[in-house]
Amino acid sequence: xxxxxxxxxxxxxxxxxIAMLASFVALDLAGRMTAATGWARQAWLxxxxxxxxxxxxxxxFVAMLxxxxxxxxxxxxxxxxxxxxxxxxxxxxxxxAIARGRSAGRASVPLAGFVTGxxxxxxxxxxxxxxxxxxxxxxxxxxxxxxxxxAVGAATVAVRLALHESRLALRAVASGVMGLxxxxxxxxxxxxxxxxxPADIGQVDAAAGFDQGRLAAGVAAVTFxxxxxxxxxxxxxxxxxxxxxxxxxxxxxxxxRYRLLLESVTDYAIFMLDRDGVVANWNTGARRIKGYEAExxxxxxxxxxxxxxDRAAGVPALxxxxxxxxxxEAEGWRVRRDGTRFWASVxxxxxxxxxxxxxxxxxxxxxxxxxxxxQEALEQAQGALAQAQKMEALGQLTGGVAHxxxxxxxxxxxxxxxxxxxxxxxxxxLRLLDNAVQGAERxxxxxxxxxxxxxxxxxxxxxxxxxxxxxxxxDLLQRSIGPAVRxxxxxxxxxxxxxxxxxxxELALLNLxxxxxxxxxxxxxxxxxxxxxxxxxxxxxxxxxxxxxxxxDTGTGMDAATLARAQEPFFTTxxxxxxxxxxxxxxxxxxxxxxxxxxxxxxxxxxxxxxxWLPVAEPASVPEPGAAPARASLGASLASQVVLVVxxxxxxxxxxxxxxxxxxxxxxxxxxxxxxxxxxxxxRTLDLxxxxxAMPEMTxxxxxxxxxxxxxxxRVILATGYADLAPDEACRLPRLAKPYDQAxxxxxxxxxxxxxxxxxxxxxxxxxxPKSA
Numbered sequence: 001x002x003x004x005x006x007x008x009x010x011x012x013x014x015x016x017x018i019a020m021l022a023s024f025v026a027l028d029l030a031g032r033m034t035a036a037t038g039w040a041r042q043a044w045l046x047x048x049x050x051x052x053x054x055x056x057x058x059x060x061f062v063a064m065l066x067x068x069x070x071x072x073x074x075x076x077x078x079x080x081x082x083x084x085x086x087x088x089x090x091x092x093x094x095x096x097a098i099a100r101g102r103s104a105g106r107a108s109v110p111l112a113g114f115v116t117g118x119x120x121x122x123x124x125x126x127x128x129x130x131x132x133x134x135x136x137x138x139x140x141x142x143x144x145x146x147x148x149x150x151a152v153g154a155a156t157v158a159v160r161l162a163l164h165e166s167r168l169a170l171r172a173v174a175s176g177v178m179g180l181x182x183x184x185x186x187x188x189x190x191x192x193x194x195x196x197x198p199a200d201i202g203q204v205d206a207a208a209g210f211d212q213g214r215l216a217a218g219v220a221a222v223t224f225x226x227x228x229x230x231x232x233x234x235x236x237x238x239x240x241x242x243x244x245x246x247x248x249x250x251x252x253x254x255x256x257r258y259r260l261l262l263e264s265v266t267d268y269a270i271f272m273l274d275r276d277g278v279v280a281n282w283n284t285g286a287r288r289i290k291g292y293e294a295e296x297x298x299x300x301x302x303x304x305x306x307x308x309x310d311r312a313a314g315v316p317a318l319x320x321x322x323x324x325x326x327x328x329e330a331e332g333w334r335v336r337r338d339g340t341r342f343w344a345s346v347x348x349x350x351x352x353x354x355x356x357x358x359x360x361x362x363x364x365x366x367x368x369x370x371x372x373x374x375q376e377a378l379e380q381a382q383g384a385l386a387q388a389q390k391m392e393a394l395g396q397l398t399g400g401v402a403h404x405x406x407x408x409x410x411x412x413x414x415x416x417x418x419x420x421x422x423x424x425x426x427x428x429x430l431r432l433l434d435n436a437v438q439g440a441e442r443x444x445x446x447x448x449x450x451x452x453x454x455x456x457x458x459x460x461x462x463x464x465x466x467x468x469x470x471x472x473x474x475d476l477l478q479r480s481i482g483p484a485v486r487x488x489x490x491x492x493x494x495x496x497x498x499x500x501x502x503x504x505x506e507l508a509l510l511n512l513x514x515x516x517x518x519x520x521x522x523x524x525x526x527x528x529x530x531x532x533x534x535x536x537x538x539x540x541x542x543x544x545x546x547x548x549x550x551x552x553d554t555g556t557g558m559d560a561a562t563l564a565r566a567q568e569p570f571f572t573t574x575x576x577x578x579x580x581x582x583x584x585x586x587x588x589x590x591x592x593x594x595x596x597x598x599x600x601x602x603x604x605x606x607x608x609x610x611x612x613w614l615p616v617a618e619p620a621s622v623p624e625p626g627a628a629p630a631r632a633s634l635g636a637s638l639a640s641q642v643v644l645v646v647x648x649x650x651x652x653x654x655x656x657x658x659x660x661x662x663x664x665x666x667x668x669x670x671x672x673x674x675x676x677x678x679x680x681x682x683x684r685t686l687d688l689x690x691x692x693x694a695m696p697e698m699t700x701x702x703x704x705x706x707x708x709x710x711x712x713x714x715r716v717i718l719a720t721g722y723a724d725l726a727p728d729e730a731c732r733l734p735r736l737a738k739p740y741d742q743a744x745x746x747x748x749x750x751x752x753x754x755x756x757x758x759x760x761x762x763x764x765x766x767x768x769x770p771k772s773a
Contacts, residue, residue, distance in 0.1 A: 011066030011216050012187075015059045018223055019182040022055020024172065025227045028234045032241075044237075046093060051230050053089030056120055056182055058223040060084070060127055063186045065216040069195060072133050080130035084123050091119020095155065113156025120182070121151040124189050135195045143192020147185050154181035269365040272351070275358055277302050277320050289367045291337030302363065305334050307341065323348035323361055334365070343372040405443065410739040411651035412440045417742055418658055444739055461594060463497035463617035464505060466530045466549050473506060477513050484523035485516075491530045498547045499617040500594045505549075508587040512551040512610045515584070519555030519608060527552040532616070546596065550611040558602040566600055587612065638750045642666045642683070646676040646691035646703065647719075656690065656719075659742045665749075673698030677706055686714060688749065690736070693720040704733055715752050 026048050033044035061081075068074070095116035098108055124147065128137065262270050262283040269286035271279055279302055282294035290297075290305060303316035310316070310332065322328040327349055334344040347364045416437050423429055470489055478487055498505075509528070516526045531548050558566065566584055584598070591598040591612050602608035643665050647653040650671070657667040668683060670676035673695060680686060689707060693700035704716045719736045736748050 006068050007063075007190075008066040008068065008213070011062055011213070014216060014220050015063040015066060015186070016180065016183040018055060018062060018220060019059040020176050020180070021224070021227050022051060022059065023176075023182070025231050025234070026052035026055065029230060032234050032237050036237075036241075045097065047230060047233075049093035050089055051227060053087075053092040053123075054085070055223065055227065056088045056092075057085045057123060057127075058219055059183060060124055060186055061219055062216045063183070063190070064127060064131070065213075065219075067190060069133065069135070072135060072195075075132040077130040077132060080126055084127035084130060087123040087126060088120050091116050091122075092155075095119075109160050110156060113160075114152055116155035117148065117152025120155060120185065121148045121189075124151075124186060128189075128193070133195075138194035138196065139189075140192035140194065143188055147189035147192070150181055150185040150188055154185060157181070267366065269363075271363055273302055273320075273348075273361040273363055275360055277316060277361075280360065286365070289336075289342070289365065290334075296337075305365075307333050307335055319346070319348055320361065323350055324358055326350070331368070342367050343369045406738045407649045407652045409440055409444050411649075411655045413437065413444070413739050413741060414655035414659055416440065418655075418662060421662070460501050460503075461499050462502060464500050464502045465495075465497050466547065467491040467495060469502060469505065470509070470528050470530075470549075473509065477510065480510060481513060481517035481526070485520060486523075486525050487513075488525060488527045489529070490527060492532075495530050495532060496545075496547065497617045498549070498614040500596075500614050501590070504590050505612075505614075508590050508612065509549070509551070511584070511587055512612075515610070516551055516553035516555065516608070519553050519557075524554040533613075545616040546613045547616055548611050548613050550609055552607060552609045554607045557604045557606050557608055558600075559604050563600060563602050584610075638746075638753060640664050640666060641687040641749065641753060642668070642685050643749070644668045644670060644676060644680060644683070644686055644689045644691075646670045646673065646689065646695070646700070648672060648692065648695045652692070656745070659745055660690075662742065663746050663749075672696070673700075673703040673706075676703060677710070680707065680711065680714075686711075688752065689714060689716045690719060690749075691716065693718055701733075717748060717752055 029044055029048035029051055033041055033048055036044050061084075064076075095112035098112040098115065125139075131137070262285075265283060266285045266288050269289045270283045271286050272281050274280055279297050279300055282292070282298055286297075287293060301316075303311055306316055315332075319328055319330065327347065329345075329347050331343065331345050333341045334346075335341055345366045345368050349362045349364075350358055351360045351362055353359045416433060420430075420433060423433065467489075470491070474487065474489070481487075513526055513528070520526075527550075529550050529552070531550075533546050533548060584600075587610070588598045591614070594614055596612065596614040599611040599613065600608065601611075643660055645653060645656050645660065645667055647656065648671055653669055653671065657669055660667045668679055668686070670679050673691075674697065676689070676691065680689070689704075691700040691703050695703075698706075700718050700720070704718065707714055707716055716733055717736055718733045719738055719740070734748065734752050736745070740748075
């Protein structure tokens, strides 16, 4: 006969609660499995399988304990009961493994759900087989199929949810649905159970057998404890993982900021080296400065940035050794990818690990080629300025010495000239007098050279045809240097004229040619050439059309030290008595005073090139062919004049007064400008004033201005030894160049008194050609 079973409602609810809680914990553990990697993932997979499989079995077992057949005693086979426990755990692990396998695809989740569902259904019917009771059990096939479908569906949903990390609310809802589905599977299967037993079986005492309620409560308590422990482990792991994730995110953000910082720096090459000097990383600045891409240089030794000379000298290894002991800084040449060199500032710092051991180096390189060039240019400019200041100081010193020496020579030559007129006609005395005059004239020539270097000589610039000037001097030059030296000239046709004092240029050219001869003791060739340049630096620091007159020899040449001092006054490499050391100084002064410059180029054994650059004469300043300057026609002898002579040097004053008195003029002497003004105011008759220019307190020009204001029309002659006057001042007054003789003085006075313009070329100053430079 059939026997209808009953279910304890409390235990039924307990079984459903176990299914829901087991599902929730299993989903939570599956989430940890998804977030984990390596062995931790496998551990969480096994934990999820144990919780879900064990929870399903616990739900099944409690539900079985909730089932009762009144009058029949139910017992359970222990072996089959344990097998029913192992089956869901195993099939759940297999299902999750299938779903998380390396070859998992779209069909992996349904397959895992199918395997897991069949396993859970097998667990149920294995557990039913473990029941021992005096009756026969039969199953309705329809309900069996329904229970299997419910098991497979619930397992598939569980596997799919286990593959994705979900929020707490979603896990709670999903676990509730899964719990009901799993419990529904069990009770659907129990609905299809048919129990039949013989009619003669007696009723069993209800008090007999074991207490199913207590056993269910114990199983539920153990299950809840295991689930609670698993849930706590998942919560702890989640918290640790979240903290680790935050730290990892912060680390990634820090690394990203550091990477962006390094990549944004383009003026510095910043990269790391390992302990052996191998490049470990590369930034944008390194790529820009050195030219290498990261994939080209990472893994290569940093010595490839050094020059071949530095590598041969072991500089890279020395740099790492120094950096290992502390910070290393240096500057030097480095090589780019294309082989070009740049001047680099290099800093290498050691990188130490937490244990204090060296793990590598941080290297920072900056391209400072432009700064080095600017520094070199500044040093060159400072050197040029120092040289210019030195030459200027020497020029001022030389000019002052020449001025004072001019005054002495003025007194000596004037006195010798007056003495000649009063000496008896004794040949021996006249020879001694001539010797004295020649010595004074040589001193005058030396003074002119000193004034030329100081740029204080009186120049008369005029258009000069350089080719014609050289051609007219060829015989003189050849006689001056002798037959062992050959002269060649090279002038292009159509060379424009230069604006320069022709007489002083002849002296300068002779000095250069004589210097060239002295540099070729065994003979050689001197080449005199001219060329034009459209844009050349002038003395004012700008550019202008210039002409170059060069003298090139094939002599011994000069080293750098000698070349640097070659234009200094009194510097010479010749023997004693063979040169004054003023030849090149005079040429330098002439070029500078003519708004040009002197350029020297020389190397030992390669000869010397001396090039005088002069400005091109403007077309308006070139005289027309055939034009000749008008000469003043001086008449008969000049009547006696009253002359006020002003000079702060007593020797010059006395000598000038003696020459004027010898010419028949009346002389009034003054030792300063102020004394001259006082004498002028007291004098009733005064025809002429002859004044020195360089005087203390009041110069000759200032005195002339005062005279013009107080006695307009009074003629003034300015006597000076050098041309340091402004151009407008120089053209207002007649000038008498020192030292002058009596004939020159007489000619100047006659010219001024008669109203004729004095010719610059007739100043009476004769400077003989020097015998050597």
